[in-house]
Amino acid sequence: MSAETIETTYREAVREAIRDALKRDPRVFLMGEDVGRYGGCYAVSKGLYDEFGPERIRDTPLSESGFTGAGIGAALGGMRPIVEIMTVNFSLLALDQIVNNAATIRHMSGGQFNVPVVIRMATGAGRQLAAQHSHSLENWYASIPGIKVVAPATLEDARGMLWTALEDPDPVVIFEHVMLYNRAGRLAADAGPVPITGAALRREGADITLISYGGSLFKTLEAAAALAADGIAAEVIDLRSLRPLDDQTIMASVAKTHRAVIVDEGWRSGSLAAEISARIMEQAFWHLDAPVGRVCSAEVPIPYPKHLEDAALPQVAAIVAAAKRTLAQ
């Protein structure tokens, strides 16, 4: 990797990843609601329609099941489609295709057919979009054998995971948290593919392990910085891949720190945080000095007013408090 870097945003990094894929592989095309002329509801695909035309930047009707299934069918037919679904809430209309077709066809056909489709969708709250645009249902997808699920949080991952996902022979679902799109930073000018399995250590520390992903990662890093000011060295794991989960990285960290708090914007009941907590109990119980803590969203449909939306979501103060509670035990 060269030392040369460019100033960019998460949105631009995803766009460059898509542009790059379209240039590299003629089988790649982008399909979804308002991805073309409109430029994408979160402006991710802005400009691509003019550059690549309506065949490869394909606007669809509001038919989530229809066009997601068409993406799966096109993948069966040898293409490498990128299906964009506006938000995870809308993806529920396409669940049949994702769960009953994309995730099953390889197994159900005895390994004869692969489904190399990539499905991207926005997830998460923070924009005051209320209860039908703001949920975090990544854990639903992460529970399904047959698909891989990733949540890039950094610019490098936003730029590099799509590449790897498109080369994967199996279906990959990519979650992009809506609060990350405007995040700016510097990225290597020649940023390339990054793995879609495996977590990343975003901060090292010996006192407690904070495990997070996606939109909650930077809140967790902020919390770690606040803890450091109080003399507490928190280690921060960015899961990156939600299925498969990188048990090894999690357990290695817990074996070192003996304490863990999981930060997850999903609802607490049946959350990814619950799954990870169970795995720590199964695999690292004797390393623990305290019960595993969780910071999740309140169990409420995400409300519209800013103060209530904020109160429903994991916030820095709550992460700091949870870490201190765990350390006090």
Place this chain on the structure above:
Amino acid sequence: MSTAADTKLHLNRQHALHLLRQMLRIRRFEERCAELYTEEKVRGFLHLYIGEEAVAVGVMQALTPEDAVVATYREHGHALARGMPMTTLMAEMFGKREGCSRGRGGSMHVFDAATRFYGGSAIVGGLLPLAVGLALADKMEGRERVTACFFGEGAAAEGEFHESLNLAALWQLPVLFVCENNLYAMGTALERSESETHIFRKAQSYQVPAESIDGMDVVKVEAAAHQAAAEVRAGGGPRFLECQTYRFRAHSMFDAQLYRDKAEVEAWKQKGPLLRFGHWLEQTGMVDAAGRAEIEAEIADEIAAAVAFAEQGSWESVEDLTRDVYTEQPE
């Protein structure tokens, strides 16, 4: 472009006997499957196509090996008519490793890469978007192939039916939609579930050229399929055939058929595809009793060999339970 008149020219003795043989293979295969079900060799759900054979056999005549087929959970007939070996199909019914889907699918999930047979889907309506996508890939790659998509009239009540017809028409995709209207969505009669009972009119409302045909007449089905497939192949966009047909047997092996009269079933049996076509073949002198018996004997041998193949097949090792959930990749 082939026309109905052309097709009649092709209906020489050899082709007529081919049609008869294909329908008979399906009928006898499934009759044997029903027996094997009571012997508990075949388990799970078993949906028999008996009575509807003319649709699959007729439509398949219009397809080339490069074309694709997407079908429902009532798909044994389509698989056989498409050219899949009876051996691997039967082994799949048994759940054996030698089955076409390695035993992982069973009766409802028959797949075969060699004949481009993409299932075997048991979510009513869920296969239509797949057909649209397969056709989209062909169109984007400039391949002159047809994707034939079979589904029952029950699918017309699903949103995916409407989304798919709209997409196929909007993007002018090479899909041949084949609606097998057997009048019952499991046990719910068409007039009890649809405000518009002419399914082809729904397709027409999406600007898809569509017609309703006699699905009990294999020659009529073949003629209509040849014409529709030729138009699709020529780049004319999707076509839709509503085939009027009837399921002689229960929906599945668990169905007591309380929702329809025995007299109705009997009346449809008198219009049965094998009865009618067989009678016509006899009348025209294309096949006599001895000729028919010879075909039956050959099919009986084929079925016996398929059952033996399935019986001799092996069970997948439990250690391999999770294989093919993901593609195995080198580390």
